[in-house]
Amino acid sequence: MKRILPFRGLMSGRMSQLHFLCALLLSVLSTQAATFYVTPTGSGNNSGTDWSNASPGSQLRTKLAAGTSGDIFKIAQGTYKPTTYADGTSLSISFSIPSGVQVYGGYTTGTENRNFGTTVFSGDIDNDNLLDEQNSTHVVYFDGVSSDTRLDGVVIEGGYANGLLFLGWGGGVFNNGRAKVSKPLLINCYMRNNYAERGSGMFNDGDRRGNAGCQLINCVFSHNYARSEGGGLTHYGDSDASTNPALINCVFYGNSTDFTGGGISIIGLKTGINLFNCIIWANTAGASDPGIVIMDGVEIQYSNVQDVPASATNINVNPLFVDAPGGDFRLQTCSPLIDAGDPASTTATSSSVDLAGNPRFYNNGRIDMGAYEYQGNLTNPVAITTGPASASAVCVGSTVSVPVSATGTALSYQWYKEGTLLEAQTSAMLSLTQVQASQAGSYSVVVSNACSSTTSLAFVLTVYDLPAVAITPTSPTVCAGSSVTLTASGEGTYLWDTGKTTSSISVTPVATMYYSVTVTTANQCSSTASTQVTVRDQFPVPTLASNPSAGSPGSLTVIQNTPYVTLTASGCSGLLNWSGSYDGSDPSITVSTLATGTFSYSVNCQLEGCTSPTATFTVLVTPSLVSGSFDGFVNGADCSTFRGWAWDRNKPNTAVTVDILDGPRWSQPYWLMCSDRICKPLVRAMESMPSLGVSPKA
Numbered sequence: 096m097k098r099i100l101p102f103r104g105l106m107s108g109r110m111s112q113l114h115f116l117c118a119l120l121l122s123v124l125s126t127q128a129a130t131f132y133v134t135p136t137g138s139g140n141n142s143g144t145d146w147s148n149a150s151p152g153s154q155l156r157t158k159l160a161a162g163t164s165g166d167i168f169k170i171a172q173g174t175y176k177p178t179t180y181a182d183g184t185s186l187s188i189s190f191s192i193p194s195g196v197q198v199y200g201g202y203t204t205g206t207e208n209r210n211f212g213t214t215v216f217s218g219d220i221d222n223d224n225l226l227d228e229q230n231s232t233h234v235v236y237f238d239g240v241s242s243d244t245r246l247d248g249v250v251i252e253g254g255y256a257n258g259l260l261f262l263g264w265g266g267g268v269f270n271n272g273r274a275k276v277s278k279p280l281l282i283n284c285y286m287r288n289n290y291a292e293r294g295s296g297m298f299n300d301g302d303r304r305g306n307a308g309c310q311l312i313n314c315v316f317s318h319n320y321a322r323s324e325g326g327g328l329t330h331y332g333d334s335d336a337s338t339n340p341a342l343i344n345c346v347f348y349g350n351s352t353d354f355t356g357g358g359i360s361i362i363g364l365k366t367g368i369n370l371f372n373c374i375i376w377a378n379t380a381g382a383s384d385p386g387i388v389i390m391d392g393v394e395i396q397y398s399n400v401q402d403v404p405a406s407a408t409n410i411n412v413n414p415l416f417v418d419a420p421g422g423d424f425r426l427q428t429c430s431p432l433i434d435a436g437d438p439a440s441t442t443a444t445s446s447s448v449d450l451a452g453n454p455r456f457y458n459n460g461r462i463d464m465g466a467y468e469y470q471g472n473l474t475n476p477v478a479i480t481t482g483p484a485s486a487s488a489v490c491v492g493s494t495v496s497v498p499v500s501a502t503g504t505a506l507s508y509q510w511y512k513e514g515t516l517l518e519a520q521t522s523a524m525l526s527l528t529q530v531q532a533s534q535a536g537s538y539s540v541v542v543s544n545a546c547s548s549t550t551s552l553a554f555v556l557t558v559y560d561l562p563a564v565a566i567t568p569t570s571p572t573v574c575a576g577s578s579v580t581l582t583a584s585g586e587g588t589y590l591w592d593t594g595k596t597t598s599s600i601s602v603t604p605v606a607t608m609y610y611s612v613t614v615t616t617a618n619q620c621s622s623t624a625s626t627q628v629t630v631r632d633q634f635p636v637p638t639l640a641s642n643p644s645a646g647s648p649g650s651l652t653v654i655q656n657t658p659y660v661t662l663t664a665s666g667c668s669g670l671l672n673w674s675g676s677y678d679g680s681d682p683s684i685t686v687s688t689l690a691t692g693t694f695s696y697s698v699n700c701q702l703e704g705c706t707s708p709t710a711t712f713t714v715l716v717t718p719s720l721v722s723g724s725f726d727g728f729v730n731g732a733d734c735s736t737f738r739g740w741a742w743d744r745n746k747p748n749t750a751v752t753v754d755i756l757d758g759p760r761w762s763q764p765y766w767l768m769c770s771d772r773i774c775k776p777l778v779r780a781m782e783s784m785p786s787l788g789v790s791p792k793a
């Protein structure tokens with residue numbers, strides 16, 4: 096690097112030719128820009144050519160002052176002071192940054208990694224760690240520099256400007272554009288804990304129709320104090336708005352002054368400042384305008400300036416810094432300044448990174464206000480868009496589903512009934528099943544996220560009782576084939592499962608079955624009752640047996656005067672009921688054979704009101720028969736002896752066996768001998784003794 100400072104004196108002369116040559120020389124030299132490396136203590140041969148040969152901090156001021164346009168200074172983390180010669184005459188010694196020189200701070204020693212805020216330019220040249228009269232008047236000085244002059248990533252603190260005029264302005268930074276142009280770029284810088292009569296953090300002097308239109312990006316002014324005005328920054332303009340400084344994504348916090356403009360003050364009537372995406376908050380002034388002295392020419396865009404009324408361009412709300420008193424000006428999750436900066440901002444108009452070195456356009460999203468970009472997505476506030484319904488009326492036992500729709504980030508829901516939290520109801524749908532009358536009332540939901548919440552309008556639930564329904568008689572029993580009348584109670588309309596709509600129905604079930612009825616009230620609430628109608632099994636038909644036994648089922652033929660027939664009914668546990676030729680209930684009856692004819696008997700079984708089917712039996716009593724070649728007669732009977740004759744014409748003189756029949760009594764075979772082949776006809780004998788009969792046996 097060439098030392099060109101001596102030319103300044105020459106250029107003030109009248110030698111225009113030389114002036115031109117010098118300008119040409121400057122132009123040539125500027126293409127030979129160099130990069131210098133500086134650490135607090137230096138390293139290697141201290142030439143500054145690289146980190147291994149870094150210049151020590153004690154040489155920084157002179158190295159800077161000797162810089163030429165295009166030179167780059169990389170300054171490692173640590174504290175640097177313009178001088179340590181605190182004899183009172185060195186107060187005006189500053190880090191003077193020549194036009195076109197770029198100064199970058201915050202390097203971790205030996206690397207290209209940067210951490211803004213770790214390289215400190217301090218005015219505490221008396222080394223007592225006090226902000227006092229023994230500190231530098233201006234820590235950093237710009238004097239008529241071009242817009243490619245850059246101070247990047249440096250903390251400027253401890254300046255103390257308490258003298259007259261210029262010596263009382265700009266404790267931290269003095270930008271001299273008085274009657275000339277001086278437009279440095281300060282980016283990623285902190286101006287803190289400086290003192291001045293005016294403009295403690297920075298004084299921007301554009302008086303005498305000068306142009307001090309500097310640019311500040313990602314800069315924080317905090318805890319600077321000015322006795323008169325401009326605790327953070329004073330701009331002194333005297334040209335026109337085209338020379339306004341531009342402050343982009345800057346923060347002014349905790350600056351103060353005894354008079355006016357705690358954050359920013361503006362002197363002069365023809366210029367102001369332009370604020371984009373800036374935060375001016377919690378600054379104080381003894382007399383007026385704690386935030387900023389507003390004058391014509393001040394343009395506020397997408398900013399948050401306290402004490403300036405909220406408008407389309409100014410929010411004026413608590414920025415919600417993470418820890419402003421502790422110096423942490425990042426935005427909390429719920430800060431209203433997230434994604435609230437100028438949506439037209441680009442890396443060209445702002446910076447690609449914020450003051451923490453994080454991406455300025457997080458997730459390619461909209462820029463925030465302030466020096467730090469929130470590293471997350473915006474938490475959109477809660478807004479209920481639909482629902483819940485205002486009211487609903489249902490029947491006991493119903494299911495109730497009441498949806499609500501809301502917009503916002505990461506929403507949570509909590510339903511309440513009459514103000515009482517419902518633990519299980521934490522979704523976008525109020526869901527009630529098997530609703531009971533006690534659940535009638537007013538419901539609402541609170542929709543919330545990390546940053547906001549809102550309460551819905553009320554949903555009023557009405558619950559109607561169900562009708563009381565019963566069927567009488569309860570669980571009746573009927574005989575097979577019988578009917579029963581079922582009657583429903585309960586107020587409303589009726590509908591039986593048979594399709595009937597009357598309160599009473601008559602049913603004749605063929606088997607045991609259920610009948611149900613649904614009663615519906617005027618509120619369209621329904622209840623159903625059912626009852627079982629039991630059909631008693633049919634009793635079995637009594638079994639009729641005969642003695643003598645029947646030749647064919649249900650009928651028996653006997654000969655007149657043979658022993659009486661016995662009919663016996665069995666299989667009935669109830670009452671036997673005979674009809675026909677006998678009317679009684681005896682299990683056994685006797686059928687006489689004295690008279691011929693057909694005799695029918697019917698019997699059923701009766702039990703608990705039910706009657707079995709009927710069994711029938713027919714007894715046919717026929718006249719005595721004599722057939723074949725037999726002949727004979729009975730002549731008389733006395734005591735135990737019958738007298739008479741019987742023979743077989745085909746077998747003369749052969750003994751035959753005859754039955755002596757006298758109705759119910761037993762019969763007995765008798766051996767008779769034929770004594771006379773010529774006999775009187777049997778008929779006569781039968782006519783004389785009609786009560787006896789002869790039934791020859793084969």
Ligand SMILES: [Ca+2]
Nearest residue numbers: 219223225227
């Ligand atoms: Ca001091």
Ligand SMILES: [Ca+2]
Nearest residue numbers: 434461462463
């Ligand atoms: Ca953002």
